[in-house]
Structure formats: C-alpha cells, structure tokens
Amino acid sequence: MTKRIRSMSLTIAITGVVGASSSLTGCVPSEDDASDAALSMRLVAGDPAGGQREGDGAPPQVVTRLGVVRGVRGGDHVDRFLGVPYAKPPVGDLRFKKPVPAGRWRGVLDATAERPACSQLPSTDSVKIVNEDCLHINIYRPAAPHRGRLPVLFHIHGGGFTGGTANNHDGGKIASTDGMVVVMVEYRLNAFGFLAVPELSAEAAAQGGAASSGNFGIFDQQLALRWVHDNIAAFGGDPDNVTISGQSAGGWSVCDHIVAPGSAGLFHRAIEMSGDCTAIPLAQAEAAGAAFAANRLGCGDPATRLACLRGKTAEQILDATSGQSGLVSQASFSAGSDLFSAPPKDLIAAGTFNKVPVMLGTVHEEFAFIAYLIAGASVTDQASFEAYVDQRFPDRAQAIKAVYRVDDFPSPLAAVVAVDADAAPLIPIGGCRQPPLTRLFAAHTDTFWYEFNDRTMPIQLNLATGQPALTPPEGVELAYHAGDLKYTVGFDTIAPLSAQQRALSDEIIRYWGAFAHTGNPAVRGQASWPRYKAGPNGKWVSFELPRSVTRIDQEFADDHHCEIWNAPP
16 A cells, blocks of 8 residues: 555645645646646656556556556555546636536546645545645546446545545555455545635626536536546446445535435445435525625625636635635525535435445444533433433433433443434434435335444544544443444544454445445355345445444334434324
8 A cells, every 4th residue: 555644734735736835746638738837747758659558667557537546556555546636726717616527638647646636625534725726536446457348336435525535545455355456535625615706696697607606516516527427448447337325414415316306327336334415595595696796705795796706816715714604604505506406315315316326324322422522511310311402402312311321331422322323403414314315225226224333343533643643531332433434445543443344344345336336235154134124124234343243224223213213203
C-alpha cells in the first residue's frame, strides 16, 4: 500500500489558478482545451502516449479516452490510480454550476499520489482544506491479470455533506478480495456543493437548463459515474456492472441516485450504509440560501448576488459556513429540482425509481453517542434517568420508563444510549427508523437488509491529535456511526481491528463482492442472506462477533423496542 503523508497542523490551500503556489505541477492541456490551464494535473514530461508495457517492472499505465494515466503498484498486489480528474475545476464562472467534464491532456498523467480533497472546515477526520480544484477519483484494481471485465464498486464518502474525503478510505482490500475495480469519488461539499438561491436557478434557466440550483455535489457524483461508464473498461472494469455504495452522506447520495432519472443506467446495484432518503423542497433551499448569502457573506442584493458570490475567495465562503449546520450551511439537497421531481421517499413508495437490487442497513447505536453527551453527568440512577426521559420524550415517557430500567444496563448512561439508539430522535438513521425504509424498497425491488452489531469496534481517533475522538463512558458499548467503515473501505482515523474483527471484515467484504458480482449477497459457508420480505419473519443479517448471523424482523423489533417507537404518541 502506498504510504500516506498528511499535514496535521496546516491549512491546505490550493487555489486552482496557474502559477499559484502548490505541490502540484502545471498542466499541459490539449489544443482544444487550452482554456483548462487551471487543471492542476501532474504530467510526466517526455513520455510517449501509451508509455511502457506492464509486467516489465514498469508502473501500471492505461489509456483512457482523455489520455494516458500512470498509477502505482502496491505490495498488496493492487494497482492504484489516484487523483484522476473527471471534471474541470469548478472555479470562476463555473463555481455554483453543474460540473463540466474534464478535457483531454497530453503526455502521461501521474496518478501515483493522492490530491487534496474539497474545501471543508476541520473535523475529527480532516484538517481545514481550502481547495476548489478537487473533482477527481481514486481507482483501485487487482494487479494480477484476469479474464474478462471486472465488476465495479463506486464508493461515495460520508461527512454530512460538509466534510470527508475519499482519501480517508482505500479500496485495495475489496479490489483484491472480491476481484473488482473500486472507484472512490471526491465531490463538492457545504456551500460549494449545495448552495441554492433564486438567482442561480434563473441563471441556469437562461442558459438552457432547468430553473434549479443546488445539488451540485450530487451532480458531481453523477458526472463521475458517467466518467466511469466511458473510461473504466481501460482499467479492466465492466461499465455494465457498476455497484454504487456510500455511508452516511454517501448513503444519502446513493438514495438520490436511485431516484434520479439522470443516474439511470449508470449503476446496476446499490449499497446504502447508514443513510436516509429525505430532502427539502427547492423553494425552501433557495430561501435559506439567499439568507445565508446575505447574512454570512454580505451578498444580499439580488441584482448583484451572483457576482458577489463568485467574487468571494474560497476561504471566505468556507469560513461563512462555520457554526452553521444542515440547511443553513447549505449541506442539504432539494426535491422538486432537476435532480429529482419529488421527495425521494414518495418516489420510492410510488415505484418511480431506478429499480436495481438494494442492500441497506445501519449500525446498532448510530448517533446515540450524542445522547450521553447531552445527558452528561446528570443521569446517575433510575430517578435521574426518568427525569431525562420526561424532558426528552414527554409524549412517550411512561412507556419508555416501563421498559428501559437502569438496573437492566451496565450503567445509567448505557440506558440513555439504548433509548436514543432505538428512537433515533436527532437524525433519522438506524433503530426503529430503519425498517420502514427497508420495506419501501422491498415492495418494488430485491432488497437485502443488515444491521452492524459489533459493539466492541475500535474507537475513532482525532486526525490532528491522534487522541480518541470518542470515549464512551464506562459500561457503554457502541456500534457507532461510521465505525463500520473500518471493516469495508477502511477509515484512516479508526484504530486497527482485532484478529476476530478482521475475520468479520472478511465476511462482510465477501458479501459485498457477491452482491456486486450477481445482485445477490449469498456466500457459501457464511450466514444465509435471502431477499427481505416484509413481516415478522422477514430475514436480515446481523454483522456480529464471532460470525454473522441470519435473524428475523421480529428479533430486530424486540431488540429496539419498536412497539414503543412505532406506536402513535
């Protein structure tokens, strides 16, 4: 595996302007793409088109429709092609617009090192990054020769649409274990990826498009899928067998593509990890975007708003999102737009979506760690637990207190976590929120449901400090949101797995491989995983130690006390 070097303390600033100070060299665009000089691509001077043949000690090299790409072969027998551009840098007049396909290049593109991710504020898994020239993909394939084209896994990172990067993950293990080509995509985040204002919608209409704005980050992913369709065969991948996967915001994105007409035919199966399918109306997004532009960036005059927004530096826009979240920071996507015409769940319920096999699931505790942060030291016994429940869930307090007893848990805070894990009150992911979404899909397409239940998963570390970012109180075990990534696509900021957890990881990756190859996750010698059928005996798979187990719907409902959370208040 290639060694990764990241700054732990410095802001990464890539302006996307030729001549700017950067670790990247200049670009040699083709004659018909001379205007693309802002593309920060690394080209190897003097190499003939086509380069050297593989197998003679030379690095792996492929010829795409856009030019020759050189990668690096790792000791794990995986070829990596890192930072391959799929779109022009969305800077200048291209800021706050749909992405434009990348142009051709001359020479050989050096794709042996990761490129900076998209602009984002610092978080537990990223330093502050100021960079608009970020629309690229990382590609992984088995180094060994193979017959025929390999299935493709296209993975979308999470991060709440405000952060995250493909560089935190690695597709090498899946590529080598399952015999697949893995693609990981960078896409615009926060305001850069999701700002909607009426003036942007009007501009799009005047230029021949729909009167719509926002959703740029999702359109980035869609364009990357088109790049895969056009070019992945050069890497040994099958453009007619593409599985999209994503976790958290990536899982939400997967649902977007499932219902987006523009994504039809670009993928053939879908894996949604800890995601949902909600969206806000376009008019609401535009109103919030206009307020954000006026109040946070001083772009309040509709007549000059677009020039004002495009005249701001990337850092000014990024800093304006500080302290904001969700809709206010424009980390939301909108329905009734040119991405999809109605709320995604309505489209799924009506059967109006891209009907591909779907695998979906969540982790046992998801965001329940927020509960013990809220409760803090105030919950120490049954009485204080009941006071917490009265305040947090007044409509269901009596039913909760009758079922959740502090004496039944290792600690009072463990009881608090159990309540929030089952109810998912803050973010509609996991617990009793999950079965209804599973049943929506299962009514129309082959659907396979799982829950991740290794509650001893390793802790996440803060990238900048190397210290634990999440330290559960004594007696609290968590299968927490994003922890399952370590078992599939890897996650740089999560501590290593134990030997038993690595065996579970191998199981899950084999399930993924079977699903990507055939649309069915059945693996000989592992727990049976049939198609989900709604009802008390509907089957799903629990990823747990020491091995995965097939369970039924009623077991899930009993474990999460869904009789409380699904009942009218």
